Amino acid sequence: MTTSNVNSLPLIEGYYEEQIIRCMKCGMCQSTCPVYYEDSLETGCARGKLALSEALLHGKLEPNHKIEMIFNKCLLCHACAQACPVGLSPDKVFAAARAEMVKRYDMPWIKSIIYRKLLGEGKLSSLTGVLSLANRLKLFSLARSLSIPKMLGKSVERLSFVDLPDIPSRSFMDRFPEILEPKSKVIGDVGYFVGCAQNSVFQDVAEASVNVLLSLGYRVIIPKDQGCCGFPHYGAGDFETLKQKIVQNSSAFKKYKLDAIIISCATGGSGLKDVYPEMTKEDNINTLGAKVYDISEFLAEKHLDDLKKMMPKNIKEKEKVTYHDACHLNRLQGVFNQPRELLNIMPSYEFVEMENSTKCCGEGGGFTVYYQDISTSVANRKRETIKNTGAKVVALGCPGCRAQISGALKQERLNIDTKHTVCLLWDEIKKGKGQ
């Protein structure tokens, strides 16, 4: 055994050696891992990747591209952590391991453009412009039929699986001012963390979130100089850009005195709540200036009764709605009951549970590009459980899940809508106001 490699893997060693050494190799992670479920290979489950980390740590294997790909074979869904008898968080070790690989090999150019240029730049507007243009020119489907480099090809193929709405040419933050005043008396100041997806692709979510908060009487502050949350960089092992994002968002939100910071993106929320403290060794309030809440968490915990009063009356026909638990909302943030409480007060909907609602949808950032077959297969299982409920709408709280699930539903041309919980809520409030 050599120890020469230990020094060249400071991230693994520094943060996570204890995690690696504590794995009992009991294999319980196999029971909940959605990737292992698909191919039953030890490369899929956490135990295998922890063993690999250990072999690297002890110099029994040298890092190479094959190992890099094994570390990429993880959805970061955190299901293994829940099953782990020892209480490890293997997904965090894998993110650190990816970072080691990025340091060693740097990123493929296409990944570098996505993570460092589009998501890494100070402002989010450029992303909206590029996506909107590509969408309008039908570049995604066009590129699929052309001969293009493998990695780009896979990314494009991937984009043609997911279902994205028409993307407006102007971003949400371009369309809305920095400070929005409620019509009624101000009950508090909340910051809104927009996030890339809501700023460009799913602007309906940002609009609904802001409108619900305004109706409750909050002054909503949307700092213009906020950026991407950094979770995509965390997942891709680009810790350098992640650190820049933390600094940028910290200064953007700390400028204001806020009662809370609200986010309506599951992944972004777990980034702010879970990854930031991991990196800064400080809590949210020290890092961002206020406590971070997912929108459904904030609304259900603080305003369920207020919202009940805003619901429409005399609704006769109810539509069935089911709910998909995003891994980053349920497992990483512990938000499970809150969106259900919101759905249950909506008179236009009858809430029905789907089987395995907490099982991952198979999205997972770069995973979907590297392991498209597994990703699609996981998504198809989710589609079946949704179909079985007979619901006409799937509510959820994550843009990644939304693109993935609506993509899977589209494959079978099913007439089932995917919507963020807060969009359904805002529709109900509007209906209520009209009465």
Place this chain on the structure above:
Amino acid sequence: MLDKIKINELIDIVGSSNVLTDPSELMLYSYDATQLHRVPDLVVIVHSAEDIAKIIKFARKNNINVYPRGSGTNLSGGSIPADGGIVIELNRLNRIIDIDIENRIAIVEPGVIAATLDSEVAKKGLFYPPDPGSLAVATIGGCVSEGAGGLRALKYGTTKDYIIGLEVVLPNGDIITTGNFSSLRSSPGFDLTHLFVGSEGTLGIITKIAVKLIYPAKTKKTLLVLYDSVVKAGTAVAKIIENKIIPSTMEFLDKITINAVEDFKKIGLPRDIEALLLIEVDGEPEDVETSAKILEKVCMDVGARSISVAKNDTERMELMEARRAALPVLARLKPTTILEDATVPRSKVPQMLEKIHDVQDRYNLMIGSFGHAGDGNLHPTILVDRRNKEEMKKVDMAIKEIFNYCIELGGTLTGEHGIGIVKAPFMEKEFKKEGLSFFRDIKKALDPDNKLNPNKIVCTKEVHLDYI
């Protein structure tokens, strides 16, 4: 080592995607839950008994060792490719072929996960009782090969008691069927089925399994009993059975384990108690009520500090929590958890525990004990840091003492984990020279070249295994 030409021969049999050769992938098939490891030369993923027969013939021709592997959750090194060679990965043989409700028999392939069999037979109103701790991930093939037990073994027995027939690929490549797949009663000649049950893949590779099923009990009642002394708890166990009550579960936790549960779960157990028993009775509602009353009385008469009885399912789950948490909380105390499996006659449990405590004090180790008190099957769990070489030496000595004493008490090396490679050196102590020699003869008769999972159960040469 295998050269390219030979690897190509294997690729011809199972296809290139089913032959793993990359060092990083081989690393992932090098260990089991003992955490020990040895990197195999090759991993071959098989899809049928015929695939296995071909690979076994190939291995024999080329003088290569072969090691069957399921989920790799075993605790004795049984699936580690300890002497190099090919790992045969059996997870793809995972079909439930039939659940015959009329004859109460299920026929499954070895790669079926135990929990899956459990839930599938439950859907048909039937019950497969063996429930090892690794139920959620262990394969049935692994359970059969190791003789897996579980919490319900006291009343219902272990895996051994449920296997009525097997399909096995022999070390010469022949595929045979043992027992009977459609009848619960069958006795022509040698009990070949039970020659393979518990054989840990040393005599053949199991490719089909017929299990007996029963009907589930209608009701359950659970009690949690606290004791100030281990001897009192042990006496209670004996008295309960003397009173003609066979609980479905009778589990034990010692003081270190109880305190670890309190450290992490805070369920309100007093920290000064020496032992707790978790007892469950099941059956017809009236019988369960009567048994529970007798249980309460017996436990109290022996001097229990307190007894809690679950009134409903929620309370039942709450009481179970202490037992369920035992291993996870112990595992949190130190970086490395070594889970042992010493089994003694029921009446000797207090003596065995006394010995474990004595060993712990003398070697200055932390050992938490819990287990299936009703069967005398204890799991002394040694908590250490495997990076500390000095401490690991003490662990080796402590384990030796524990097993030697366990056999002196008339016990056995394993109640449910199997012998594998880690306990093979103790076999002579339990079976004497002549007994072990008979084991060896059987192995030689079936596998004269010693190619199938060599060095397990019967040690043929010293092999040193280390952590990754």
